[in-house]
Amino acid sequence: MTATVRRIGACTEPATTLIEGRSQIDGGLAYGALKVQVYACDQHARAARTEWVRPPLTPFTAIAEPVVGRQCGDAADLV
Numbered sequence: 403m404t405a406t407v408r409r410i411g412a413c414t415e416p417a418t419t420l421i422e423g424r425s426q427i428d429g430g431l432a433y434g435a436l437k438v439q440v441y442a443c444d445q446h447a448r449a450a451r452t453e454w455v456r457p458p459l460t461p462f463t464a465i466a467e468p469v470v471g472r473q474c475g476d477a478a479d480l481v
């Protein structure tokens with residue numbers, strides 16, 4: 403799996419939240435492959451879920467992975 407890293411927005415706060423964008427399968431009852439990972443600070447966590455991860459991808463807040471050493475707005479597209 404290859405990740406293309408990019409930046410969203412201009413915020414440089416330490417990230418506290420990882421939002422995952424996953425593709426939908428069969429009308430949304432199941433969720434598919436991880437397509438994008440977006441890191442956000444507390445202030446931008448909501449924007450990350452509602453604006454930075456765009457339809458048709460579904461945003462999930464990843465709570466299992468600690469977020470260390472990332473800046474708000476760091477994003478990785480997974481191919």
Ligand SMILES: [Zn+2]
Pocket residue numbers: 413414415442443444445446474475
């Ligand atoms: Zn931020």
